[in-house]
Amino acid sequence: MSGLDPILRELREALPELSIKENEPLSEHCSFRIGGRCAAFVEPASEREIAELCRILRAHGEKPILMGNGSNLLISDEHFERVVLHLGSAFSAAEQVGETGLYACSGITLRKLALTAAEHSLTGLEFAHGIPGTLGGAVSMNAGAYGGEMVQVVRRVRYLSPELELRETDEPQLSYRHSRFSDTEDVILGAELELQRGEETAIREQMDTLMEKRRASQPLNMPSAGSTFKRPVGGYAAALIDQAGLKGFAVGGAQVSEKHAGFVVNRGGASFEDVLRLMEEIRERVYAASGITLEPEVKIVRP
């Protein structure tokens, strides 16, 4: 018996097709492989399902926890008596708009989105090909790599407001690893991107080159949430952590990657607390060594 039972009953009645997994381990849905179970893990396949789900939750005074690919999340080990709204492959259509535009739904992976752009000989998304997130997460975080950032390509964002209005904005206020959506309960439904005409072979070659760079420098074979801290003014988090002598330093199952000091990895069985304690230790030691305060880039999710 769960406190969410009345909500789940109502959801099943209103949306018989909606995918609802009960008591689902969140560790299986995030790249860190850390996280407790949630009462309901819900994967809508249409905007109508998203809107109806949010309406029912709102009527019960609840709001969903929003999740794309879970590649930027550090999730608590506690039980979540909550509904987690996952926008993934069921929500991943993309189509060309005009000569150089691309509209995609927010659950599409950046990899699939970049490959779709390449198929249409559109350049501008090569940087995003190796980032393991969805378009929704990438817009919310203004994801970026190798000189590219979502802010350079996002023209318009469609979203559902907490008041359940379908809205569009061409001012998503993207800045370094932040957007207007980072601080709101809006659900990003899709985005229109402005790219340029390019040459398919050259686009694919550039994506391969960047992927090689990533493989050479990042611990892609271990669970992590990418860069743990944001780039501080006046330095690089990875260099500061390395200079503080922390490469390989571990708390329980959480460890500063030997390959890339900017990544905390789960070397096996890391708990939420292990990662938090390691992050705190990193912040203290980097501050002591450099006077610079590191701010987390990973999003910490608690029930």
Ligand SMILES: Cc1cc2nc3c(=O)[nH]c(=O)nc-3n(C[C@H](O)[C@H](O)[C@H](O)COP(=O)(O)OP(=O)(O)OC[C@H]3O[C@@H](n4cnc5c(N)ncnc54)[C@H](O)[C@@H]3O)c2cc1C
């Ligand atoms: C190995 C590795 C390498 C990485 N490299 C990079 C990199 O080079 N550059 C970079 O910027 N990041 C990088 N990341 C971090 C991560 O991939 C990005 O931040 C990515 O954009 C997160 O997308 P996601 O779908 O996984 O979002 P999630 O992690 O699921 O969520 C991130 C945030 O976005 C919100 N969100 C997700 N979907 C929606 C939606 N539809 N509407 C509203 N809000 C939403 C969530 O609520 C949360 O606050 C890396 C991560 C890993 C594990």
